[in-house]
Amino acid sequence: MTPHRFKLPCMSGALLLGLALGFQPVQAAEEAAAPAPAATASVDSEVQVLKDEVLDLNRELFLLEEELLFPANTQVAVFVSMDVGDFFDLDSVQLRIDDKPVSSYLYTEREVAALLRGGVHRIYLGNLKTGEHELTAVFTGQGPHARDYRRGATLKVEKGIGAKFVELRISDRESKQQPEFLVKEWE
Amino acid sequence: MRTQLLAMLLTAHLLPALAVASDAVVPGQPAPDFVLKNAAGENLRLSEWRGDVVVLAFWADWCGRCSDQLQELARLQKQYGERGVRVVTVNIDADDRPAREAAARSGVLVLHDSEQSVARQYDLSNLPLTVLVDPHGKVRHVHEKYRGSDAALYDEELTALLQE
Numbered sequence: 558m559t560p561h562r563f564k565l566p567c568m569s570g571a572l573l574l575g576l577a578l579g580f581q582p583v584q585a586a587e588e589a590a591a592p593a594p595a596a597t598a599s600v601d602s603e604v605q606v607l608k609d610e611v612l613d614l615n616r617e618l619f620l621l622e623e624e625l626l627f628p629a630n631t632q633v634a635v636f637v638s639m640d641v642g643d644f645f646d647l648d649s650v651q652l653r654i655d656d657k658p659v660s661s662y663l664y665t666e667r668e669v670a671a672l673l674r675g676g677v678h679r680i681y682l683g684n685l686k687t688g689e690h691e692l693t694a695v696f697t698g699q700g701p702h703a704r705d706y707r708r709g710a711t712l713k714v715e716k717g718i719g720a721k722f723v724e725l726r727i728s729d730r731e732s733k734q735q736p737e738f739l740v741k742e743w744e
Numbered sequence: 745m746r747t748q749l750l751a752m753l754l755t756a757h758l759l760p761a762l763a764v765a766s767d768a769v770v771p772g773q774p775a776p777d778f779v780l781k782n783a784a785g786e787n788l789r790l791s792e793w794r795g796d797v798v799v800l801a802f803w804a805d806w807c808g809r810c811s812d813q814l815q816e817l818a819r820l821q822k823q824y825g826e827r828g829v830r831v832v833t834v835n836i837d838a839d840d841r842p843a844r845e846a847a848a849r850s851g852v853l854v855l856h857d858s859e860q861s862v863a864r865q866y867d868l869s870n871l872p873l874t875v876l877v878d879p880h881g882k883v884r885h886v887h888e889k890y891r892g893s894d895a896a897l898y899d900e901e902l903t904a905l906l907q908e
Contacts, residue, residue, distance in 0.1 A: 648787065663779045663787040 645736035
């Protein structure tokens with residue numbers, strides 16, 4: 558929690574700086590009578606500095622929001638990854654936790670290509686209380702020989718103190734010429 | 745004095761944001777992103793067309809004005825397609841037959857929103873609803889219903905967007 562106490566005053570200062578942007582046109586209008594090139598350049602650089610600070614503020618607010626909405630002790634994040642993918646053309650993933658649907662995602666061709674290049678997609682970020690939970694993922698798409706394919710995978714997870722990360726991995730099982738769906742926890 | 749100034753600034757900056765928060769589709773705001781299937785069963789996402797001007801039109805089979813507009817949208821796709829305009833129509837019927845037929849007949853891209861989840865995202869209350877999205881993904885123009893005279897307006901707005 559200590560970082561939050563430090564961040565908030567910083568952000569207030571940055572917020573003021575950001576709000577001060579709203580004054581720029583007024584100031585500029587007052588000085589419009591005799592704008593010197595040097596003064597204009599100075600204002601430009603100041604505006605640039607303020608823009609950078611607003612971007613920093615935005616990033617800090619995003620991190621703070623995530624920490625407040627999903628505190629580490631209850632946080633659960635679920636990721637989807639793919640390896641090879643010759644036997645499965647991914648269409649969608651539905652995720653249920655304790656038999657409640659929590660996320661459903663349709664993948665575009667471009668997103669599947671990104672997964673095949675090694676990308677990882679965060680399909681769910683939420684909170685769970687400590688204890689045992691059941692996580693079920695249902696994968697739909699086309700399997701070998703372009704047949705419609707629907708397969709589920711389940712994992713019982715023990716949520717303790719600290720964030721829990723789970724990976725839904727789609728890979729090929731060469732020996733069976735079939736796709737394989739794994740649900741595993743990240744250590 | 746400083747506190748009053750801060751309060752005034754906060755009010756001035758926050759009130760407009762609060763005022764538009766209830767409206768899903770507001771010119772100048774990012775168009776709500778979505779993914780839907782086309783007639784071929786491919787998943788297509790609005791944000792993947794960043795860089796193009798998107799004409800997004802919601803329609804239903806039972807809506808008489810919508811069929812008139814579909815012809816006009818086909819013209820727009822033909823006329824402006826090579827210049828970076830993408831016409832995307834969203835059919836909201838529960839059955840996918842009208843979407844498949846329209847895709848085959850009109851030549852425009854037809855997505856199917858059978859659960860009307862995207863229609864809700866866009867606060868759909870009148871049909872057809874047409875939203876012009878700029879290359880940065882922001883809503884620029886919103887039109888409800890359709891009259892023949894709207895064709896000239898679409899031309900004017902698309903031309904202006906392509907010249908930016």
